[in-house]
Amino acid sequence: MDVNQLREIKNGNEVSRVYRLPLKAFDGELMCFDAPQADNWYLLPERFLEGIDFASRFTGSAPKTSRKKKKPSKAEATTPINCVHLHDGKTYATDNKLVIEYDTGECDLSFSLSVRQVRLIKAFGTAPSQVSVGETAHFRWENGSSLSLCHSPNRSVDLSQLFDPHDWNDLHSISNDWQAQVIGHFSFKPVRDNDGLMQIYPDRITGGVFDNRPDTELRIETHTAHEVAFEQATLLNAIKIATEIKFVHDGDHSRLLFRGKNVRGIAASRYWVRP
Structure with missing residues (x-):
């Protein structure tokens, strides 16, 4: 990681160093802080945080590589199996043995979050109220807090197709x-x-x-x-x-x-x- 170091001279000979570290998302991409246009914001469903937190318990792990193998690419590091997927008001997760669908409430957006990103959102203590999704996912809270996370649209997976072939009557x-x-x-x-x-x-x-x-x-x-x-x-x-x-x-x-x-x-x- 490149570090831009600035030196500030104070009181004659006193030198202090100020480091500006580029903030990065969990998958290594630079975070974007340019706020999206107001008309791009969407209300999140009331069970959004509850849903992504619950679903994150049923994800799998990203592929492991040995020391002899090269470092996994960004696509390999964050794969559909270790993400939670929001699609048409439902949150999905799978570990390839078990798949769950959580009803988060009405929402027309589709996007995915890694488990670490879910933990970061949860760390705010309350659920975000709005989201704007593009190449970057922007969240904001009623108290004015905000968070921007790198988001790759091609990570989003519609797992609802796994549920459709089955008869859900007579359980x-x-x-x-x-x-x-x-x-x-x-x-x-x-x-x-x-x-x-x-x-x-x-x-x-x-x-x-x-x-x-x-x-x-x-x-x-x-x-x-x-x-x-x-x-x-x-x-x-x-x-x-x-x-x-x-x-x-x-x-x-x-x-x-x-x-x-x-x-x-x-x-x-x-x-x-x-x-």
């Missing part, structure tokens, strides 16, 4: 007791290099610290007509926010559809399905 309501039993029974740490595989049958769930050796069983109605298997983290993350669930099957794969307050999601299984 099964789950009680707080059912939820607590499943989460409490299977919230253990798997052995390294194991996923804590959970096998779900119509009348029970089995699992263990080793994927190929289930050593615990919970007798409970599961609302599935097939034997399915999910990774522990994926299934529990879905159940923690669900009030309704529905297992659906397609060939050798299965999905868990779930709904909660202002949110719906899909958890994907990468394991077998048995009749």
Whole structure:
């Protein structure tokens, strides 16, 4: 980073140094402070901050590179998987195993934010009231605070298409007791290099610290007509926010559809399905 150093002479021989550091956004681009025109501002929905904060918990990680490989490009450093995406009043996020859709309220804009940018917005303590989106996303608050973040429009991804093919009718309501039993029974740490595989049958769930050796069983109605298997983290993350669930099957794969307050999601299984 280039530093412009200025020297100021004070009281004869006293020298002080003033450093002007160019402020940069998280992806390395220079931030733009030119305020957009007033007619470019849009009101943000009331659950905007709540939505992006919630969705940021369900993002994945950017690709890792070894020391021998070159530094990832800007496009690789911030990819759709480690961003939250706002589209038509919904906020989306995915880690390639679980995708969620949060209803933030009416909003016609589409743009994406990295997880670190979400944290920066949250650090203001209250939700911004307005936004103007171009190559740079500008936010402002009722108290006069403002924030400009570098924004690349091509990062925005419409994940709503993942929800459309599924039938969202006839989900099964789950009680707080059912939820607590499943989460409490299977919230253990798997052995390294194991996923804590959970096998779900119509009348029970089995699992263990080793994927190929289930050593615990919970007798409970599961609302599935097939034997399915999910990774522990994926299934529990879905159940923690669900009030309704529905297992659906397609060939050798299965999905868990779930709904909660202002949110719906899909958890994907990468394991077998048995009749």
